[in-house]
Structure formats: structure tokens, C-alpha cells
Amino acid sequence: MELLGLVYYWVFAILLMIGFYAVIAKPNLIKKLIGLSIFQAAVFLLYITMGKVDGGTAPIFQDGVSLYSNPLPQVLILTAIVVGISTTALGLGIVVRIKEEYGSIEEHEIQERDRQ
């Protein structure tokens, strides 16, 4: 049981680093943004995992239930998801402009054109 619960935190660590790998190792800018959103989703998972209470239920009051999970991390993550998509859209906008100016969205090709 103890170990099963830890799996959630391990998956958080693994997803976090899969996203981070895409950000640092992939030269394609869209791939970097996808990696960033995986990284972000991993953080969401960590918060929601911490808000869970054993035997609790979703924090919507109903008769005959007395134990609820913590609503606060859920509120933080709910708004973070919407803010996340807005900032991702901004990132995609910048990538589209880079493509138009440089003709490429591969990092090394952009750097080569900058050196010229």
C-alpha cells in the first residue's frame, strides 16, 4: 500500500523529466513546447496527488459524506490549466513568427542564420 502510493510521485518525477528531456534535447521548437506542456502536466499531477485524502471524495458537499479531498490544490491547478493553454498559444504564436522570419523552426538552423 505504502509503495503503491509512492508510484504516483515516481510517475510525477518520470513525466517531469520526459518533458524536460524534450525541452533540452530536441531542436524542433514545437517539440520543445510539447515537452513543456508534459512538464507542466506532471506538476499538475503532483498537486492533485497531494490533495487526495484516503477514503475522501470530490469536494462537492452531499448528504451522508463527511470526508472530502482538499479543494485548494484543485483550485490552483484548475486555473493553471487554463493559464497554461494561453501561454502555450503565445509560445506557438512566437514559433510561427520565427518560422516566417527564419524559414525554419529547428534550433541549429536558426542559430546558423543568426551567425551569418
Place this chain on the structure above:
Amino acid sequence: MIIILFGIFLLALLVITALAIVRSDNLFAAVILTGIFSLLMAANFFLLDAADVALTEAAIGAGISTVLFLGALALTGEHERGGSQNRLVALGVVTVTTLIVIYATFDKPRFGDPDAPVHQHVGSWYLEKTPELVDIPNAVTAVLGSFRGYDTLGEVFVVLTAGIGVLFLLSARTAGRPEEFPVADDPDQGLRHYLVPRVVGRMLIPFIFLFGLYVQFHGDYGPGGGFQAGAIVAASVILYALLEGEARALRALPMRVLKWLVAGGALLYGGVGVASMLLGSNFLDYSVLASDPITGQHIGIILIELGVGITVTGVLLCVFHAFAARGRV
């Protein structure tokens, strides 16, 4: 126990999907996989008692973010050239960091422990006081709308700023006003020629829209609220645009109207705060909006959720149309 095992099954699928996303050379495949990733993440949130968050993740992650990424791919090309750079260094950094984070998890409180530090502060206070001070069943909406109304106002302005940023970036060369480039109502636009998407889409759109409104106004009682509703309503309009072509979607909801929606929602939210100040209380203290503080809270929460919904719908649709218009010029 069964639920935890099911959760671990979903987590394993999540890791596999994430690996497939990073390994795939074709960006189109990677984007579609991120949709699946978000859906799995939503299922996980649901198992962890976060119904509101699951609804948001499903609407935003699996729906709208996929469309936005595809819109960007259409402008940048879907093939990734040249695999990874400094692969060994990156792998080394990532492995070491993973091991450190996993080592740190042994010090974390047990999963689901009711005595964990995270449950000792305001979280339990919110649960205790919501029936007394706000009196709506959904504690998440109460915290979001009332107790932490300042945070949510800030988030709405972040969304607003990001929307303005995208419009600035992408309408630069179209002389600032995408709506001045009239889109011909080309019968070839959209998926109108394809029987299955057309029939299924036309049947679904009104119900998606209606569900969006339900989520908006039922957010006090069940999972839902302005953020989710805004995403769902925007998804129904985006589906209409994909099916019938962008021209018809812009005729139904022109950019001019969308820009007013973007600003109007945030103004409505801020206006509720100013109104409560004028009525002699603190900014965003809804208790004074009606003679009875509880009714005042209800009115305040419905109004600010409406503001959130309007701004989120407006921003997501503006961003969608900005990407689509960029493809035309």
C-alpha cells in the same frame, strides 16, 4: 485498492504515451498523442477526486490545445529534422535529476494521508466554512470564486494578456485587423464535403454548446464553472468552424464581437469587485451585493464565473482565428 491499481494502470499508459510523444519524428502524430495524454491525465485527476480539474483538462488539453498545435503545425510543417542534440549529456542530466526527485519522494507524506501538512492549513478551513459563509455545495467553486477571488481575477488577466499577445504577434502583417481580410465563403472550405464529420458534427454542436452553458451555470452545485464552460463553448464554435469553414464561423461571431468578449468578461469580473467597494465593503467581497450576505455571495459568484467564462471563450476563439487567418495571408 482496485481504484489504486486502476490508477497505476492509467499512470503506466501516461508514461508510455509521453515516451511515444518525445520519440516520434512526426509532429502531427506527436500532437495527436498529446490529446490522448491529456485524456489519460483527466481520467487520473478524476480518480484523485478532482472532478473540476478533470473536466478542465479534458476540455482544454484534449480539445483546444490539440487544435491550436495543429493550427501552428499547418504554418510550420509537420516533420522534425535532425533527432536530438547533445543526446548523452541530456540523458545524463535527466537520469540524475529523476533519481534525485525519486529519492526525495521517500520523505514525502504517505499518499492520501489525512494528516499531511498540505491538509493542515487553509484547505480544511475552506471545507469547514464553505457551508456557513458561502453555502454552495461545490467547495472548489466557493474557493475559486469567493475565498480566493483575487487569485482568480489575476488568472483571468493572465489569460487576457496572453490572448492580446497572440493577436499582436499574429496579426502584425495583416495590418492589424484580420477581419478586414474577408474570407470568401468557399464551398470547399471546412469538412462540408465529408459526410460523416458533417452529420455527426451538426448533431453534436448544439449539444456541446448547451452542455457548456450547463457547466457554466451549474458550477455552484456540481463540477463546473467559468473556466471549463468557456473552453467547452469555444470548442463547439471551433468545431463549427472546422466543419463549415472559418468564414461562416466568423459571420456568426465576428472578430469585433470576440474582442469585446475578451475585454468584457474581465471588466465584468473587475466591475463586481468595484461594485462591492462602492456598496461599502472590500474589493470582491460579495456579501454586500444583496441584503442577505449568503445571497450576495451567490450573486457575486455567478457574475464572476460568467465573466471568467466570457473571457476564456473570447480568448480561445481569438487565438484560433488568429492562427487560421495567418494561414491565409
